[in-house]
Amino acid sequence: MITYPFLTSNPTIGITAPSSGVPQALHSMFSLSCERMKEKGFSVIPGETVWTQHKAKSASPKKRANELQAMIANENIDIIIPPWGGELLIEILEHLDFTKWTAKWVLGYSDTSVLLLTITLNTGIATAHGTNFVDLRGEYWDTTTAMWQQVLTTKKGESVVQVSSDRYQKEWQHDNPSPCVFHLTKQTAWKHTELSDVHIEGRLLGGCIDVIRHLAGTPFGDVKAFREKHIPAEPVIWYFDNCELTTADLRRSLLQLKLAGWFDNCSGILFGRSSANKPVDSYTAEDVYRDLASDLHIPVIYDIDCGHLPPQLTLINGAYASINLEKNKGTVVQYFT
Structure with missing residues (x-):
């Protein structure tokens, strides 16, 4: 619960x-x-x-x-x-x-x-x-x-709906803030590794992968114990924001989390837009996402409104979510159950 x-x-x-x-x-x-x-x-x-x-x-x-x-x-x-x-x-x-x-x-x-x-x-x-x-x-x-x-x-017991943004901010201009702080100039487009529409459901967990990856193997990152106590047998949707990792480091980090059991009974993974993801030897972020989808046999959605390229959704760790992607537009319904 x-x-x-x-x-x-x-x-x-x-x-x-x-x-x-x-x-x-x-x-x-x-x-x-x-x-x-x-x-x-x-x-x-x-x-x-x-x-x-x-x-x-x-x-x-x-x-x-x-x-x-x-x-x-x-x-x-x-x-x-x-x-x-x-x-x-x-x-x-x-x-x-x-x-x-x-x-x-x-x-x-x-x-x-x-x-x-x-x-x-x-x-x-x-x-x-x-x-x-x-x-x-x-x-x-x-x-x-x-x-x-x-x-x-x-x-508690209610739900709330959010939709993908129309536009996002490509780079920060701290010395030139707009009336809403951000400069929302780039068209938002959520994407999927299979280039098709997708629907996934599960409990949300996640954060900035650069830092939360260091919780794996510690008493503070015991995902298995949390699931057994609070959401037994329920699927999880992981969401990640990449702040600074190269694609090779991102891949290593995701494999570490997989080996640590974080992706057991995972129904899908979401990745926020990122200005990092520097390719290593032509290995791109899209390659990472496709490899992960192949490893886990689950949908991977990317370039969502999450992280260091605002604006971003308010995603609730622990909430049950229903996520739809259709024609590069996303809908997230979170149930407080």
Whole structure:
């Protein structure tokens, strides 16, 4: 059984940096994000770790873990959204006490996905892979990003529908933000290795493969134990975002996860758009996807709205999903069951 947090109206957002904080030169950008959210009716409580950054982390592992744990326990905080991801979130995991975890939403992507997947696997509490806090600083939100709030206010027993974006952002222009932060100029097209329409169903799990792959073989990445306890006999749909891996490294990582049993009873795999995927000896990302589909005999859908080329869907770790791809357009229905 999966436990689903619920986001109330006019919630208070706790902002902590379990990975990277905001360097001083970008404090104004973060402050703008806070002001925009207040204008939209949210209250915000930034933690100390948000304002510091040194040697690839916001603070010591214990300080980051303690601040996160305090926000989880704080009854006045309704949801936790880190400012963004980073590099070394994995350092804090051994300092967290998941026996004292409270069911409230944690939302983010990139390095934050290490925390999201770990929470769900170790507690059965659903977590939300989606926008970062600083990406909510626009005058308005594009329609894909804006769904985060509707998804997180879905009640247990209900469902929520999201569709693929019309356009996506090819590259970041931090010094030239648009009214919705992103520059959505490229046509979105979801694809399938068999070049045909496809339908898959199962429980969603995933994140940024660069970092969540390091959970395999640790107590924090025990997918088998999670499945036996919380979703016995149910199929899983994995979704991945590739931030920096070459195609050979991506292939090695996927094989590691396969050998670790993560893909047992897997009904399909989704890959987000990526500016990485540098080919190695003409071995392309599409080759990786086809090899994986052949290995596992399952559908592989790619270039979906997930990860470092926004906008992105809000995908719930633990939710039951029905995914349709038809003529390069995707529909994701998530059931909070």
